[in-house]
Amino acid sequence: MTAATIIDGKLAAAAVIETVTAGAAALAARTGVRPGLAVVIVGEDPASQVYVASKGRMAESCGFKSVKHALPADTAQADLLALIAALNADPTIHGILLQLPLPKPLDPLPAIAAIDPAKDVDGLNEVNAGRVALGDFGRAFVPCTPAGSMALIRSALPDLRGRHAMVIGRSNLVGKPVAALLLAADCTVTMAHSRTADLPALCRTADVLVAAVGRPEMVKADWIKPGAVVIDVGINRVPAPEKGEGRTRLVGDVDFAGALTVAGAVTPVPGGVGPMTIAMLMENTLIAATRAAGVSGPPHR
Known part of the structure; x- marks a missing residue:
């Protein structure tokens, strides 16, 4: 039997990023809106630090505003929720990503639920999870x-x-x-x-x-x-x-x-x-920004 085709995720992701970068530039030229992505990380987990850094670099390469909020491992649940509320209210931030896992005893579920569904570009909020389950892909953010x-x-x-x-x-x-x-x-x-x-x-x-x-x-x-x-x-x-x-x-x-x-x-x-996971995060952030700007953007996959 002929050897299987190796599906090149790097090549596929590069194509998505090229489209997102062009879309972000077009949105900025048309409306003055620059897509904004905020990443929240709690603690010093090495793998999470690597992931957050790579997401930040990719956001910047796409022309996004990229913000990182690094909180200490002993952050209280109320303080984490307060930061999420502030990001929800910030009009320059269109996507909020809470890096998981959270250090104990922090509970990720109320934190994820606190993210505005319109900014939940990771697609984990219960509203977006429900929309995906119902097949409402026109409004959902797919994980x-x-x-x-x-x-x-x-x-x-x-x-x-x-x-x-x-x-x-x-x-x-x-x-x-x-x-x-x-x-x-x-x-x-x-x-x-x-x-x-x-x-x-x-x-x-x-x-x-x-x-x-x-x-x-x-x-x-x-x-x-x-x-x-x-x-x-x-x-x-x-x-x-x-x-x-x-x-x-x-x-x-x-x-x-x-x-x-x-x-x-x-x-x-x-x-x-x-x-492709990181590329989809960038695409979701662009979609969130275009929706916030009230203009048509890339269709959701």
């Missing part, structure tokens, strides 16, 4: 990773009508919204999780397989239907003794080398869904 995953799926398989899609993972961040998007694309969707019986056999029936469970290389080659599109959302750091003592490497939830021998198309880790 960035599911939106990016769908764009990559469509790049490999444009017509999804009647296809069987399998989503491994039922998180609010990825599993549930990506299942809703696949349903809206007229797929028949199966959701799997830690209690699913005979998971490999179910996976072998899927034309589209989305893995989002956080278990390194769990999905093996013999789980994959020949020719299937495989989207690997997982980002796991595992030991890499071949690189030296104490070194690590990134792998996904799919055995990538094995998937290449069976699948029709597969995303790599890194370089697959990750770049």
Whole structure:
């Protein structure tokens, strides 16, 4: 069998960013409005610091106003909510991103719920989650990773009508919204999780397989239907003794080398869904800014 096509998330993301950058410039020229993105980070989690820095750099490269609010780990819940309220009221900020996870004992749910749905560019607010579940994509902000995953799926398989899609993972961040998007694309969707019986056999029936469970290389080659599109959302750091003592490497939830021998198309880790997640955040922020300016902008995916 011919080796699977590797879906290049970096290339796809670059195309989105090019369009967003042009759209931001056009919006500024037409209305004087510059899209504004505020990122709130609490504590010193190293991975979160890296993610926030990359999002800030990308926002600036798109021509956005980029603001970072770094709060200490012992920030009180009331102070976090007060900052979110201030950002909600700031007309120069169109998108608010609360970097997760939050340090304990902070509760992320009321903080996310406090974000104005019109500025919830991460798509996690209960209003936007409800709109996605109802298929109200004209008003919803779709969470960035599911939106990016769908764009990559469509790049490999444009017509999804009647296809069987399998989503491994039922998180609010990825599993549930990506299942809703696949349903809206007229797929028949199966959701799997830690209690699913005979998971490999179910996976072998899927034309589209989305893995989002956080278990390194769990999905093996013999789980994959020949020719299937495989989207690997997982980002796991595992030991890499071949690189030296104490070194690590990134792998996904799919055995990538094995998937290449069976699948029709597969995303790599890194370089697959990750770049598209940040690109979708930029697109959502531009959409939020155009809506706030009362002009037509890019259609939501």
